[in-house]
Amino acid sequence: xxxxxxxxxxxxxxxxxxxxxxxxxxxxxxxxxxxxxxxxxxxxxxxxxxxxxxxxxxxxxxxxxxxxxxxxxxxxxxxxxxxxxxxxxxxxxxxxxxxxxxxxxxxxxxxxxxxxxxxxxxxxxxxxxxxxxxxxxxxxxxxxxxxxxxxxxxxxxxxxxxxxxxxxxxxxxxxxxxxxxxxxxxxxxxxxxxxxxxxxxxxxxxxxxxxxxxxxxxxxxxxxxxxxxxxxxxxxxxxxxxxxxxxxxxxxxxxxxxxxxxxxxxxxxxxxxxxxxxxxxxxxxxxxxxxxxxxxxxxxxxxxxxxxxxxxxxxxxxxxxxxxxxxxxxxxxxxxxxxxxxxxxxxxxxxxxxxxxxxxxxxxxxxxx
Numbered sequence: 042x043x044x045x046x047x048x049x050x051x052x053x054x055x056x057x058x059x060x061x062x063x064x065x066x067x068x069x070x071x072x073x074x075x076x077x078x079x080x081x082x083x084x085x086x087x088x089x090x091x092x093x094x095x096x097x098x099x100x101x102x103x104x105x106x107x108x109x110x111x112x113x114x115x116x117x118x119x120x121x122x123x124x125x126x127x128x129x130x131x132x133x134x135x136x137x138x139x140x141x142x143x144x145x146x147x148x149x150x151x152x153x154x155x156x157x158x159x160x161x162x163x164x165x166x167x168x169x170x171x172x173x174x175x176x177x178x179x180x181x182x183x184x185x186x187x188x189x190x191x192x193x194x195x196x197x198x199x200x201x202x203x204x205x206x207x208x209x210x211x212x213x214x215x216x217x218x219x220x221x222x223x224x225x226x227x228x229x230x231x232x233x234x235x236x237x238x239x240x241x242x243x244x245x246x247x248x249x250x251x252x253x254x255x256x257x258x259x260x261x262x263x264x265x266x267x268x269x270x271x272x273x274x275x276x277x278x279x280x281x282x283x284x285x286x287x288x289x290x291x292x293x294x295x296x297x298x299x300x301x302x303x304x305x306x307x308x309x310x311x312x313x314x315x316x317x318x319x320x321x322x323x324x325x326x327x328x329x330x331x332x333x334x335x336x337x338x339x340x341x342x343x344x345x346x347x348x349x350x351x352x353x354x355x356x357x358x359x360x361x362x363x364x365x366x367x368x369x370x371x372x373x374x375x376x377x378x379x380x381x382x383x384x385x386x387x388x389x390x391x392x393x394x395x396x397x398x399x400x401x402x403x404x405x406x407x408x409x410x
Contacts (some may be wrong), residue, residue, distance in 0.1 A: 052328060054075075089381040091162070092379035142198075195247040202257045211371070234267045277300065316340075
């Protein structure tokens with residue numbers, strides 16, 4: 042039971058409320074072995090505070106006997122999806138970067154993000170978005186995408202990944218196998234993409250292939266139903282999409298992480314525990330449950346039961362845990378606690394602010410939108 046709980050806890054990433062470690066996240070780390078935490082705007086005030094929060098979380102994990110540091114993640118894409126705002130650099134949207142069509146600028150943005158996030162103790166950026174922006178009515182992707190040309194999105198996405206990861210920050214290509222042409226927001230409803238396979242191979246999938254070739258550390262799944270690939274299950278829960286397409290056909294062996302399980306595209310249809318097991322069976326290594334402590338515990342306990350009843354095999358559980366450990370070893374070791382002074386000095390550096398302003402000016406798109 043203890044071994045199963047430890048492995049299950051490593052396979053759930055949690056969010057929490059507040060600028061300091063909440064009682065709930067403390068218990069999850071100590072008692073359930075949770076090893077991945079994601080920060081949101083609700084956790085962020087200033088560079089000193091973020092660095093001290095991450096140091097606090099790491100001390101909790103160390104005192105609980107974790108043999109590797111926590112992986113602390115954040116969504117810092119630029120534009121409207123940026124959890125860390127002023128005094129950190131305010132980056133324009135990815136659409137602005139796409140208008141420049143410059144791999145050099147994309148690589149520099151990735152490196153700049155790493156230079157600001159790493160001193161805060163953050164090891165994983167849930168970026169870049171490599172969805173192709175082909176639907177002007179898309180309510181959730183839009184200017185988060187680099188553009189409407191798959192070749193451009195793939196080329197610049199790969200450069201962003203190289204910049205992030207050369208700076209010591211794990212990158213995450215999202216949302217596989219493509220969310221750019223949907224007309225519903227998966228935070229509220231389950232989108233459906235009815236494109237035939239040749240269209241998917243021509244438009245949606247090439248940027249993810251480029252990301253895999255660039256050595257991206259992680260791929261995030263989309264809560265999107267693609268009947269051409271799986272008539273009944275959205276990508277997050279589909280072995281055909283994750284094991285067959287992503288793992289086998291695209292030869293991807295990095296971490297697969299889900300989008301937030303509390304988004305209504307999944308939550309309306311699958312209870313968190315049931316969904317977490319389906320995601321694990323489908324090929325997801327890490328299940329993101331970003332808000333509710335009850336849902337987080339339900340996900341962990343369901344994974345424990347699935348392992349002990351052999352719904353999830355020991356081999357599959359071990360392989361996912363191994364991938365997650367490799368992610369940490371690659372991006373967190375050797376480990377040093379975040380220094381609040383360095384975090385403050387890195388936020389909004391002159392060169393990074395100048396780069397953001399250059400992109401905004403040359404693209405004609407504001408750095409704050």
